Amino acid sequence: xxxxxxxxxxxxxxxxxxxxxxxxxxxxxxxxxxxxxxxxxxxxxxxxxxxxxxxxxxxxxxxxxxxxxxxxxxxxxxxxxxxxxxxxxxxxxxxxxxxxxxxxxxxxxxxxxxxxxxxxxxxxxxxxxxxxxxxxxxxxxxxxxxxxxxxxxxxxxxxxxxxxxxxxxxxxxxxxxxxxxxxxxxxxxxxxxxxxxxxxxxxxxxxxxxxxxxxxxxxxxxxxxxxxxxxxxxxxxxxxxxxxxxxxxxxxxxxxxxxxxxxxxxxxxxxxxxxxxxxxxxxxxxxxxxxxxxxxxxxxxxxxxxxxxxxxxxxxxxxxxxxxxxxxxxxxxxxxxxxxxxxxxxxxxxxxxxxxxxxxxxxxxxxxxxxxxxxxxxxxxxxxxxxxxxxxxxxxxxxxxxx
Amino acid sequence: xxxxxxxxxxxxxxxxxxxxxxxxxxxxxxxxxxxxxxxxxxxxxxxxxxxxxxxxxxxxxxxxxxxxxxxxxxxxxxxxxxxxxxxxxxxxxxxxxxxxxxxxxxxxxxxxxxxxxxxxxxxxxxxxxxxxxxxxxxxxxxxxxxxxxxxxxxxxxxxxxxxxxxxxxxxxxxxxxxxxxxxxxxxxxxxxxxxxxxxxxxxxxxxxxxxxxxxxxxxxxxxxxxxxxxxxxxxxxxxxxxxxxxxxxxxxxxxxxxxxxxxxxxxxxxxxxxxxxxxxxxxxxxxxxxxxxxxxxxxxxxxxxxxxxxxxxxxxxxxxxxxxxxxxxxxxxxxxxxxxxxxxxxxxxxxxxxxxxx
Numbered sequence: 001x002x003x004x005x006x007x008x009x010x011x012x013x014x015x016x017x018x019x020x021x022x023x024x025x026x027x028x029x030x031x032x033x034x035x036x037x038x039x040x041x042x043x044x045x046x047x048x049x050x051x052x053x054x055x056x057x058x059x060x061x062x063x064x065x066x067x068x069x070x071x072x073x074x075x076x077x078x079x080x081x082x083x084x085x086x087x088x089x090x091x092x093x094x095x096x097x098x099x100x101x102x103x104x105x106x107x108x109x110x111x112x113x114x115x116x117x118x119x120x121x122x123x124x125x126x127x128x129x130x131x132x133x134x135x136x137x138x139x140x141x142x143x144x145x146x147x148x149x150x151x152x153x154x155x156x157x158x159x160x161x162x163x164x165x166x167x168x169x170x171x172x173x174x175x176x177x178x179x180x181x182x183x184x185x186x187x188x189x190x191x192x193x194x195x196x197x198x199x200x201x202x203x204x205x206x207x208x209x210x211x212x213x214x215x216x217x218x219x220x221x222x223x224x225x226x227x228x229x230x231x232x233x234x235x236x237x238x239x240x241x242x243x244x245x246x247x248x249x250x251x252x253x254x255x256x257x258x259x260x261x262x263x264x265x266x267x268x269x270x271x272x273x274x275x276x277x278x279x280x281x282x283x284x285x286x287x288x289x290x291x292x293x294x295x296x297x298x299x300x301x302x303x304x305x306x307x308x309x310x311x312x313x314x315x316x317x318x319x320x321x322x323x324x325x326x327x328x329x330x331x332x333x334x335x336x337x338x339x340x341x342x343x344x345x346x347x348x349x350x351x352x353x354x355x356x357x358x359x360x361x362x363x364x365x366x367x368x369x370x371x372x373x374x375x376x377x378x379x380x381x382x383x384x385x386x387x388x389x390x391x392x393x394x395x396x397x398x399x400x401x402x403x
Numbered sequence: 404x405x406x407x408x409x410x411x412x413x414x415x416x417x418x419x420x421x422x423x424x425x426x427x428x429x430x431x432x433x434x435x436x437x438x439x440x441x442x443x444x445x446x447x448x449x450x451x452x453x454x455x456x457x458x459x460x461x462x463x464x465x466x467x468x469x470x471x472x473x474x475x476x477x478x479x480x481x482x483x484x485x486x487x488x489x490x491x492x493x494x495x496x497x498x499x500x501x502x503x504x505x506x507x508x509x510x511x512x513x514x515x516x517x518x519x520x521x522x523x524x525x526x527x528x529x530x531x532x533x534x535x536x537x538x539x540x541x542x543x544x545x546x547x548x549x550x551x552x553x554x555x556x557x558x559x560x561x562x563x564x565x566x567x568x569x570x571x572x573x574x575x576x577x578x579x580x581x582x583x584x585x586x587x588x589x590x591x592x593x594x595x596x597x598x599x600x601x602x603x604x605x606x607x608x609x610x611x612x613x614x615x616x617x618x619x620x621x622x623x624x625x626x627x628x629x630x631x632x633x634x635x636x637x638x639x640x641x642x643x644x645x646x647x648x649x650x651x652x653x654x655x656x657x658x659x660x661x662x663x664x665x666x667x668x669x670x671x672x673x674x675x676x677x678x679x680x681x682x683x684x685x686x687x688x689x690x691x692x693x694x695x696x697x698x699x700x701x702x703x704x705x706x707x708x709x710x711x712x713x714x715x716x717x718x719x720x721x722x723x724x725x726x727x728x729x730x731x732x733x734x735x736x737x738x739x740x741x742x743x744x745x746x747x748x749x750x751x752x753x754x755x756x757x758x759x760x761x
Contacts, residue, residue, distance in 0.1 A: 049666070170454070273689075274688070274689060274745040275747070276701055276718070276747075277746045277747055277748055279689075279701075280468060280688075280690040280701070280718070280720055280746060281470075282468070282471045283468050283718065284468040284471060284474075286450075287447045287450075287451075287467065287468055287471055288471065288474060288475070289450075290446050290447045290449070290450035290451070291443035291444075291446050291447050291471075291475060293446070297450055298694070299450050299451060299452060301690075304689045304690025304691070304692075305688060305689055305690055305691060306689070310450075330617075347672040
C-alpha cells in the first residue's frame, strides 16, 4: 500500500499490508485465537453495557464455533482463498467483527473496513482484538489482519479490491452498487448481502396454549428480532402471517389469541426508547401506506404509539412492500402455507416461526419452487449470525475445495 | 359556520367553550369535505378509523404528519383550479412541502393574516421596510415560504422598500432617506429572524450606522433554528435590536407554509397566541394524548381555513409547551404557548441502506 493511501486510512488492528494466508477452515490456531478473543471481549471493561458486544463474545466461544462446524458438515479437503476484503455496514456496530471471524474460520487473511462513524462497540471490540493479536502465539494472524476505517474514498476501495481473493459486502443494495464500481480480479469471488425482507408465521393456538411465562419469553424474543434494531434489520419481521389451518376454537377466541400476542409484545417493548422523531416517522410511514395501498386494512394501536398493527383484509401488493419501522407490523390471516407461497418473492430472507415447524416451511419452499426464504428460525433467533446466511454457506464461499 | 362568519369574530375575543364549539364544527366539516375530495386523505382517515358523523371534538380530528406534504401531492380541488403552489423553503437537496391553493383558500389566508396582524399594528397601513432582497418574490409561479410571507405582509405597507439588494447588502442610504421622509410616523418592519440578525443587525453593528427606528414595529418569523448556533435567545434578540436602532416593539410569530395565514403572534408578554381562526394541541408522543399546561409535547396545528388541500389538522415536528388558555396577562383570549425547538433526529439502527451518507 502506498504511503499516500496509508495516510488516508486509519489502522485499528493488525497491519497496513496484510499477508495472504490460506489455511484449512476451522484451523487449530484460528480456533485458539477466537477462543482467546471470546474471553478478552468478555473481560473488556465496559463490554457488559452492550448486549451486542456480549452476544458476539458468547458467539465466538470455541464450543459454539465447533457446534456450528458440526452442523455445517464440511465435505472434502478445503483451504481458504487467501485474502478477503470485508465492507461492514455503517449502522450495525458489531457486524464487522462477525465478518472478520467468518473470514478467519474459512482460512483467510482479512482486510475489514469498519464504518468511519464511531461507535463505542467498535472501539471496545478493536481493543480486545488488538490485545489478543499482540500475543506472540498469534503473530501469524496479526500479520494477516488489517482492520481499518476510512471515509468515502474510492481509491482506497479500488486498492483493497485489486488485491483480494474474495470481497464481502454488507449494507444493502446501494452499498453494493457503490462498491461494485471498484473492480476485482477475475478469479475473485464476491458475497454481497442485498436488501432483504423478513416475515413471521404463527399458529394462533400456539399463543392460546402458552402460559404467561412462555408468552413473556416469546415477547422478549420478538423484541430482539424487531425493536432491538428499530425493525430495520434485513431479518426483522414486518408481516405476521396467522395460519388458521389447524384452528379449532371460535372466531372470538382466535381474535383473543392474536390480541394476547400483541399485548405481550407491547408490554415487552416497554423499555424501547420511543423517541418523538421515531413516532413521527412511524406515523408518517403508516399514513403513506394507507394512502398508497389499494388494500383494505384496519389499524389498531397497542400500548399507545409503541405498537401499530395493520390488519390486512386483502394483500394485493408483493409481500415485501408491507414494510414497517419502529414497531409497525402488518398481519394477515391465511388458511395454510399454500396461500402464503405465491406471495413469497426473491426478497424474502427469514421466516420466523411459532407453532409451525421448520420442515413445513422448507417443504413449502421446495414444493412451490420458491425463490425466496433462505432461513427458517424460531422467534428470537432472526439476528443470530450463522455460517449459512442469506442462502450462502459462507465458509464454502470463502474457501476452495480440492477436487 | 362559514369561514366568512368565523372571520367576522374578533381574533382574540373568544373564550374556551365557545371556541371549542366553533373549532369542532368547522374542522369536522373540513374533514368531511376533504374526505369527499381527496382520495389519499379519505384512505388515510378510513385506515385511522375516523367515523364520519360521530360527534368529534377538536382533539379527535385526524392529524396529517407534516412530512406527508413533502412526500405526496395532496389536494382537494381539480388540478386546473390550482391558483398557486406554495413551497416550504427547505435547503437545497431537501424535499419541500407543496401546498396547493385555489382562489378561495388563498383569499382567506390573506384576510386571516390581515385580521390577526392588524390587532398588533392597527387598522391603517403604514410605511414599511422589508428586511430582505427584492428577488425573493420575483418568481411568482412558485412561492417559497419566504416570498409568500413577504407578499402576505406587504399589504400592511402604504409605501414599501427593501432593506437589502440582491447581493444581500444593506441599503443604508435608501433606508435613511425613507426614515427621514416618514419621520415621526410609525414604520412597519418585516423579515425573517435569521435574515434580520445576519444582514441587518450584524451589518449595523459592523458599520456603526445609527438608524432611528424608535417608531418602528418589527414583525419577524421563520424560526430560531439557524440562530441556535449563535446562541441568540428571543430576549437577547429584542434587547440587541433595541440597542442598535432604538426599536421598542418587536413581535415574533410562529407559522408555516402548510397553514399560511393562521400565524401565531407573540404578544407583549412574549407568548405566542392562537387566534380565533386556528388552534394548537401539544401531543404526548408515547400515545398522542393531549398534554396538560406546562408539559412539553409535539405541536399539532389546526387551521379553519384550508379547503383546497387537506391541511386543517397537521402534526408538526416542532416541540412546544402550552402555557395557558384565556388568561394571558396581555388580555387576549385563546391558548398561548411557546415553541421550544424541533424534534431531534434519531440514530436509526438496522442493516438496510447503510453505506454512510456524506
